[in-house]
Amino acid sequence: MSPIVKLIAQRIALGVLLLLAVSVLIFAGTQILPGDVAQSILGQSATPQALANLREELGLNDPAYIRYLRWLGGVLTGDLGTALSSRQDIAASIWPRLKNTLFLAFWAALVSVPLAIVLGLLAVRYRNGFVDKLISGLALASTSLPEFFVGYLLVFFFAVKLQWFPGISTVYDGMPFGQRMMAIALPATALTLVVLAHMMRMTRAAILNVMQSAYIETAELKGLRAFDIIRKHAFPNAIAPIVNVVMLNLAFLIVGVVVIEVIFVYPGMGQYLVDHVAKRDVPVVQAVGLIFAAVYIGLNMVADIAAILANPRLRHPK
Amino acid sequence: MSKELEFLSRGVVAGKLSRRDFLGRAAALGATAVFANSLLSSAAKAQSPVKGGILRAGMQGGAATDSLDPASWSSQVPYFFGRQWGEQLVQIDATGVLQPALAEEWGASDDAKVWTFKIRQGVQFHNGKEMTPADVLATMERHSDEASKSGALGIMGGIENVKVDGQNVVFTLKEANADLPFLLDDYHLMIQPNGGKDNPTEGIGTGPYKVTVNEPGVRLGGEKFAGYWRDDRGFADQIEIIVINDATARTSALQGGQVNMINRVEPKIVELIKRVPGVTIQNVAGKGHYVFIAHCNTAPFDNNDLRLALKYALDREELVQKILFGYGSVGNDTPINKAYPLYTEMEQRTFDPEKAAEHYKKSGHSGPVLLRTSDVAFPGAVDAAQLYQQSAAKCGITLEIKREPGDGYWSEVWNKQPFSASYWGGRPTQDQMYSTAYYSKADWNDTRFQREDFDKMLFAARAELDVEKRKKIYADMGQMVRDEGGVITPMFNDFIDATGPNVGGWAPDGNQEMMGGYALSKCWLNA
Numbered sequence: 142m143s144p145i146v147k148l149i150a151q152r153i154a155l156g157v158l159l160l161l162a163v164s165v166l167i168f169a170g171t172q173i174l175p176g177d178v179a180q181s182i183l184g185q186s187a188t189p190q191a192l193a194n195l196r197e198e199l200g201l202n203d204p205a206y207i208r209y210l211r212w213l214g215g216v217l218t219g220d221l222g223t224a225l226s227s228r229q230d231i232a233a234s235i236w237p238r239l240k241n242t243l244f245l246a247f248w249a250a251l252v253s254v255p256l257a258i259v260l261g262l263l264a265v266r267y268r269n270g271f272v273d274k275l276i277s278g279l280a281l282a283s284t285s286l287p288e289f290f291v292g293y294l295l296v297f298f299f300a301v302k303l304q305w306f307p308g309i310s311t312v313y314d315g316m317p318f319g320q321r322m323m324a325i326a327l328p329a330t331a332l333t334l335v336v337l338a339h340m341m342r343m344t345r346a347a348i349l350n351v352m353q354s355a356y357i358e359t360a361e362l363k364g365l366r367a368f369d370i371i372r373k374h375a376f377p378n379a380i381a382p383i384v385n386v387v388m389l390n391l392a393f394l395i396v397g398v399v400v401i402e403v404i405f406v407y408p409g410m411g412q413y414l415v416d417h418v419a420k421r422d423v424p425v426v427q428a429v430g431l432i433f434a435a436v437y438i439g440l441n442m443v444a445d446i447a448a449i450l451a452n453p454r455l456r457h458p459k
Numbered sequence: 460m461s462k463e464l465e466f467l468s469r470g471v472v473a474g475k476l477s478r479r480d481f482l483g484r485a486a487a488l489g490a491t492a493v494f495a496n497s498l499l500s501s502a503a504k505a506q507s508p509v510k511g512g513i514l515r516a517g518m519q520g521g522a523a524t525d526s527l528d529p530a531s532w533s534s535q536v537p538y539f540f541g542r543q544w545g546e547q548l549v550q551i552d553a554t555g556v557l558q559p560a561l562a563e564e565w566g567a568s569d570d571a572k573v574w575t576f577k578i579r580q581g582v583q584f585h586n587g588k589e590m591t592p593a594d595v596l597a598t599m600e601r602h603s604d605e606a607s608k609s610g611a612l613g614i615m616g617g618i619e620n621v622k623v624d625g626q627n628v629v630f631t632l633k634e635a636n637a638d639l640p641f642l643l644d645d646y647h648l649m650i651q652p653n654g655g656k657d658n659p660t661e662g663i664g665t666g667p668y669k670v671t672v673n674e675p676g677v678r679l680g681g682e683k684f685a686g687y688w689r690d691d692r693g694f695a696d697q698i699e700i701i702v703i704n705d706a707t708a709r710t711s712a713l714q715g716g717q718v719n720m721i722n723r724v725e726p727k728i729v730e731l732i733k734r735v736p737g738v739t740i741q742n743v744a745g746k747g748h749y750v751f752i753a754h755c756n757t758a759p760f761d762n763n764d765l766r767l768a769l770k771y772a773l774d775r776e777e778l779v780q781k782i783l784f785g786y787g788s789v790g791n792d793t794p795i796n797k798a799y800p801l802y803t804e805m806e807q808r809t810f811d812p813e814k815a816a817e818h819y820k821k822s823g824h825s826g827p828v829l830l831r832t833s834d835v836a837f838p839g840a841v842d843a844a845q846l847y848q849q850s851a852a853k854c855g856i857t858l859e860i861k862r863e864p865g866d867g868y869w870s871e872v873w874n875k876q877p878f879s880a881s882y883w884g885g886r887p888t889q890d891q892m893y894s895t896a897y898y899s900k901a902d903w904n905d906t907r908f909q910r911e912d913f914d915k916m917l918f919a920a921r922a923e924l925d926v927e928k929r930k931k932i933y934a935d936m937g938q939m940v941r942d943e944g945g946v947i948t949p950m951f952n953d954f955i956d957a958t959g960p961n962v963g964g965w966a967p968d969g970n971q972e973m974m975g976g977y978a979l980s981k982c983w984l985n986a
Contacts, residue, residue, distance in 0.1 A: 191605075191606070226524035227523075227524050227525065227526040227660075227675060228526065228660065229526075237674070293707060296707075297711070300711055300714075301714045301715055304715060307712075307715060307717050308712050308714075308717060309517070309701065309708055309712045309715075309717050309718075311677060311678055311701050313677070403704065403705050404705055404707070404708055405708065406701065406703045406704075406705070406712075408674065408677040408678075412523065412676065413523045413676070416522040416523035416676055417523060417524060419524075420524045
C-alpha cells in the first residue's frame with residue numbers, strides 16, 4: 142500500500158472514531174437533560190399507567206448503554222427514529238431540509254470560495270496599494286456587519302425597492318430550477334458577504350508568508366511575472382492553510398446559518414433544529430446534532446487530507 | 460400617483476373615506492374628475508367575488524413540529540390552516556352570532572342539559588365519503604379521550620355522553636350549559652371521517668380547500684375542493700400559507716407581493732406600513748387583553764380600597780396610545796368588552812388621582828407596592844409598568860417595578876406572585892372567560908377572586924336560556940369584578956393584519972386574527 146493511501150485511510154478511521162465519540166456525547170447529553178421523555182411526550186396531565194406504558198413502548202426501562210446501542214444501530218441503518226412532537230419519521234422529514242441547506246451552501250460556496258481566493262491573490266499582487274486596501278476594506282466591512290443586518294439591507298433594496306428578487310426564499314420540492322435560483326439569490330449573497338473576508342484575508346496572509354521565502358526571490362530574479370510567481374510558486378505552498386479556512390467556512394455555511402434562514406424564511410436545518418429544541422423533541426435534536434457533527438468532522442478531515450496531499454513534508458511524520 | 464388613487468378609492472368602498480373627500484384628494488393629485496370617478500366604480504366592482512388564482516398568506520406562529528391532527532393544535536398556523544380545510548358543527552360570525560355549518564339547526568331541552576343538533580345532509584369529505592352523524596359522534600369521542608390529548612378536552616369534560624339519533628346528534632351534559640353550541644365552534648372540533656380515529660394526521664375534512672401541501676413550519680397549501688357544499692367562500696383556486704415568523708420578513712414579503720396578506724403587524728410599525736401604496740392595514744377589536752393582576756386573598760391586595768386605588772391610579776388612555784399606538788381600546792377592569800355576546804356597557808373607569816389618593820388613604824397601606832413584569836408578560840409590558848409607576852406616583856402611590864426574566868415567568872411569577880403583569884386571549888363567550896379565570900375553583904384564577912355569590916351567578920347564567928335574563932346576570936357579574944375584583948385591565952389589544960393590493964372581500968371579524976381565521980376562504984384575488 143502506498144504511504145499516501147495508508148495515511149488517508151488512517152485519517153478516515155480517526156474521523157469515524159471521533160464521530161463515534163461525539164455520538165456518545167450527544168446521547169449522554171440528552172440523557173442528562175432534566176425530565177423524563179415519556180413525561181415530556183404525554184404532558185403534565187399524564188396518568189402513571191400511561192407513563193408506564195409509554196416507557197415500555199419506547200424501551201426506556203433498559204439500561205442506558207443498550208438504548209445507546211439501539212439508537213446507534215438505528216442511525217447506521219438510516220433509521221433516526223420518530224419525532225415526539227409530530228410523530229413523523231425523522232429521517233424522512235430531515236432529508237428535504239438537509240437538501241435545502243446543502244443547496245444553499247453549495248451555491249454560496251461556489252460563489253464565495255473562488256471569489257475569495259481570486260480577491261486574495263489580487264490583494265497580494267497589489268499588496269499595500271490601493272487595490273489591496275479597497276478589497277480588504279470592503280471585505281472586512283461586509284463581515285463586520287451582523288448577518289441579519291446584511292440580510293435586511295439586501296431585502297430592503299433588492300426585494301422591496303427594486304423588486305428584482307423575492308424577499309422570502311421559500312423553496313419546495315418540484316420548484317423549477319430557475320425559480321429556485323431566484324429564491325436563493327439574496328440569502329446566498331448575504332452568506333457570501335459574511336464568509337468572504339475570512340477566506341480572503343487568510344489567502345492573502347498565507348501567500349504573503351510564502352512570499353518571504355528565498356525561492357520566491359529566485360523566481361523574481363529569474364524574471365517571472367509577479368502574478369505567475371504567486372500562481373505557480375507561492376499558492377501551491379500556501380494551499381494548506383487556505384483549504385483549512387475554506388473548510389471551516391463551508392461548515393459554517395451548513396450548520397451556522399439559522400439567522401439567515403429566519404430572515405429569508407428559508408426552510409433549512411437551522412430552523413428545523415430550533416423548532417424542535419423549543420419543543421424538547423430529543424430524538425430530533427440528537428439526529429440533527431449528529432448530522433452537524435458529521436459535517437464538521439468530515440470537512441475538517443478533507444482539509445487535513447488536502448493539506449497532506451499538497452505538502453509532501455506532512456507525509457513523513459518524524 | 461395612480462397607485463395612491465387606487466388606494467384611496469378602496470378607502471371609499473371600505474367606508475373609510477367619503478366620496479367627496481376622495482374626489483378632492485384626486486383633484487389634488489392632478490386627476491380629472493372623470494378618471495377619478497371611473498376609478499371609484501372599478502373599486503366598487505371589485506367587491507363582488509372573483510374566482511381563481513392563488514391566494515397566499517404569510518403568517519407568524521408555525522413551527523416544524525406542527526401536525527395536521529386537530530387535537531394537537533395550539534398555535535396560529537395549524538389553527539388557521541385548519542379553518543380552511545375543516546369545519547365544525549357551527550360557526551360564530553363577525554357579530555358574535557352563531558351560524559349553522561355542519562349542523563343545520565339545534566335546540567336544547569328546557570333545562571339546557573340535552574342538546575340536539577341536526578346534521579346537514581349531502582356534505583362530502585375530501586376523500587369522497589359523505590359526512591354522517593356517526594362521523595360527528597366519532598369526532599366528539601376522539602376529542603373526549605384523554606389519550607388524544609386534545610386541546611378541546613376541557614370543553615368535552617362537561618359532556619356526559621353523545622349519541623346518534625337518526626340524522627341528529629344528541630349531547631347530554633353533566634350540568635346545564637346554555638353556551639354549549641358556542642363551545643362546539645372550538646377549532647379543535649373539526650368533523651373528520653370516523654373522527655380522525657383511523658389516522659389523526661391525514662388532514663381530511665369538509666372545508667373549501669383540501670390539503671395538498673403539508674410542510675410543517677414552512678409551507679401549507681390547499682386546492683379548491685370541487686365537492687364543497689356552499690358557494691359563499693372558497694373563491695381562489697389554490698391557497699398557500701407561508702410560515703414567516705420574522706416580523707420584518709413578513710412585512711417585506713407583503714410589500715414585495717410574495718404574499719397577499721399577513722398577520723401580526725407590530726403596532727409600532729403600523730403607521731409606516733400604512734404609507735406603502737397598495738397595502739391596507741386591517742385592524743379589528745378583539746377579546747384579548749393585557750392585565751395587571753392582584754391576588755385578592757394576599758396582603759396587601761386583600762384590601763379592596765388598595766385595589767381600587769391601584770385601579771384609579773392607572774392612565775388607560777396613555778397606555779393605549781403609547782403601548783398599542785392607538786391599536787386597541789381601554790379596558791374597564793373586567794375581562795369582557797363589546798366584542799363579547801351579551802355585553803352590557805358600564806361606566807368607564809378613568810385615571811383619577813383624587814379618588815386614587817382617597818382610596819389609598821382609606822386602605823391604610825404605606826410603603827411601596829411591588830409589581831412584577833417581564834418582556835413576555837405582553838408586548839411592551841415593561842414600558843407599561845413604568846408608565847403605570849409614573850401615573851401612580853401622581854396619586855401618591857409608590858410602585859416598585861421588578862423586571863423578571865422571560866424564561867420561567869409563566870411557571871414562577873404569573874399565578875404565583877401577588878401582583879404581576881400578564882395577558883389573556885379571548886374566549887368565545889363570557890361564561891368561558893369567567894369560568895377559566897374568575898370561578899373560585901379555577902386553576903387559572905390568577906386574581907384569587909373567590910366569591911361564592913359570583914360563582915352562583917356564573918352557574919345561574921350558564922343554565923339560563925332566556926337571553927335578557929342572562930345578559931342581566933352577566934352585567935351584574937361584570938360590575939362585581941370591576942369594583943371588587945383583583946384584575947386591573949388597562950387595555951384590549953386589536954388584531955392587526957394587513958392585506959396587499961389585490962385582495963377583495965376582507966371584512967372585520969374580531970373573533971380571531973385573519974378574519975376570525977377565515978381570511979383565505981372568504982377573500983378573493985381581484986384580477
